[in-house]
Amino acid sequence: MSYRSADEELERSTNRVMTIGVGLMIAMVAIFPLYRWFEPSNRDEARAANLESLAHQGEELFALSCTSCHGTGGEGGIGPALNSKQFLQSATDEQIELLIAVGVPGSAMSAYSLDFAGPLTSEQIRAITVFLRSWEDDAPDVPDWRNPLGE
DSSP, X not given: OOHHHHHHHXXXXXXXXXXXXXXXHHHHXXXXXXXXXXXXXXXXXXXXXXXXXXXXXXHHHHHHHTHHHHOTTSOOSSSOOXXXXXXXXXXXXXXXXXXXXXXXXXXXXOOOBXXXXXXXXXXXXXXXXXXXXXXXXXXXXXXXXXXXXXX
């Protein structure tokens, strides 16, 4: 094999690789707008599925940890009504999570976060918050939501 035929073979090989590379680049440029078109809806669907899963987990945790004081539907009892329009519209998610995590000093509401010797992780507390938020659209008007047992 002479140098000339080796150079020609190398050039053909290089041209073949470059052609494949250009073809792949064109394919990526053509596919990217499709990705940008479908990805936001995929994220929205994943976010909705995550919230649904958290709400389901939160419902189970609420039944185990909260119903004895706040009622099975959050209507109140020993503790205030959590399914009231007034509570859900006035409290942010962060405030609800903080109330669950550290409790309410001077009340029967103890801390539920593992960080404060409670039984729940921060993810479980988030799940309860998402579950409480699921009541927001249909929450009843309970102006006296803070007073347990209507005191």
